[in-house]
Amino acid sequence: MKVHRLYPPPGREVSGIYEDLNLPPPWHGDSARPYVIVNMVSSVDGRTAMEGKAAGMGSRIDRRTMRTLRSKADAVMIGAGTLRAEKLSLGLDELGGVPPPLAIIVTHTGNIPLEDHLVATEEQEVLILLSDRVPQGVVERLRELAQIMRTSADSTGAVDLDRALQALKAERGVGVLVVEGGPGLNHALISRNLVDELFLTVAPELLGGTAAQTLTLLRGPEIPSRGRPALELVSIHLADGELFLRYSLPRTPASSA
Numbered sequence: 001m002k003v004h005r006l007y008p009p010p011g012r013e014v015s016g017i018y019e020d021l022n023l024p025p026p027w028h029g030d031s032a033r034p035y036v037i038v039n040m041v042s043s044v045d046g047r048t049a050m051e052g053k054a055a056g057m058g059s060r061i062d063r064r065t066m067r068t069l070r071s072k073a074d075a076v077m078i079g080a081g082t083l084r085a086e087k088l089s090l091g092l093d094e095l096g097g098v099p100p101p102l103a104i105i106v107t108h109t110g111n112i113p114l115e116d117h118l119v120a121t122e123e124q125e126v127l128i129l130l131s132d133r134v135p136q137g138v139v140e141r142l143r144e145l146a147q148i149m150r151t152s153a154d155s156t157g158a159v160d161l162d163r164a165l166q167a168l169k170a171e172r173g174v175g176v177l178v179v180e181g182g183p184g185l186n187h188a189l190i191s192r193n194l195v196d197e198l199f200l201t202v203a204p205e206l207l208g209g210t211a212a213q214t215l216t217l218l219r220g221p222e223i224p225s226r227g228r229p230a231l232e233l234v235s236i237h238l239a240d241g242e243l244f245l246r247y248s249l250p251r252t253p254a255s256s257a
């Protein structure tokens, strides 16, 4: 399969996508929280799920790219909705030789089908992230399935994501975190200015669907113009009609800088 890097110019054929990426980038400096990247796939018409699932969107190269990004990270995080949607792995599969990243699932309800939906090898550690408002009975039940990290709650009682990221770095040594959605968790992180880069695969498909079925990259209230991140395009790769876009998100939204 031929892969072309289209941007930045000059365009040229390359041997792979993101394989030589160094994260965090040297200019990142010493931050109290991990370097956070979001990785997602969408159709050309902007949908991120088909019949409620992401499986089947994106090609074999997209799946390989997802694992390449995981191999650069200390941890991979998803929201509970993504785990409820389908069976999935947060590991490295064919990229043997590299230890698998810590798998993190964020939930408030504790309703996560870990045993049925998470495919994990014995060597992969699994951590459930909860706020300190979650009832003790729920915590005890989940403790039988995986490790637990409890952090302070935000005004809604959910995990205060800013504090949680700081705790992941300080207590678990997470320097680079890949977030693989879903749209609810993406929105929560991006609207709080907690994401450094977005990796988006645009699959050459048009899915259609009603407004109610149309899940995009972010699920949540419209982000006010003052808080919107000014995305900077970093690179574009093309492989068999599929586009691999990489954007950086400045730490301070452009309109409030």
Ligand SMILES: NC(=O)c1ccc[n+]([C@@H]2O[C@H](COP(=O)([O-])OP(=O)(O)OC[C@H]3O[C@@H](n4cnc5c(N)ncnc54)[C@H](OP(=O)(O)O)[C@@H]3O)[C@@H](O)[C@H]2O)c1
Residues within 6 Å of the ligand: 039, 040, 041, 042, 047, 048, 049, 052, 053, 054, 055, 057, 078, 079, 080, 081, 082, 083, 085, 106, 107, 108, 109, 110, 111, 112, 131, 158, 159, 160, 161, 180, 181, 182, 183, 184, 185, 186, 188, 215, 219
């Ligand atoms: N195309 C792609 O690349 C891609 C990637 C991932 C997912 N998806 C699709 O996205 C859909 C799921 O979307 P979604 O928005 O429901 O999923 P989601 O973002 O994975 O999950 C949302 C849930 O995460 C938990 N959560 C988020 N922020 C939290 C916080 N601050 N504190 C505590 N818990 C928090 C809550 O779980 P509780 O409800 O348990 O409290 C919340 O309901 C599925 O159809 C999936 O296939 C697509």
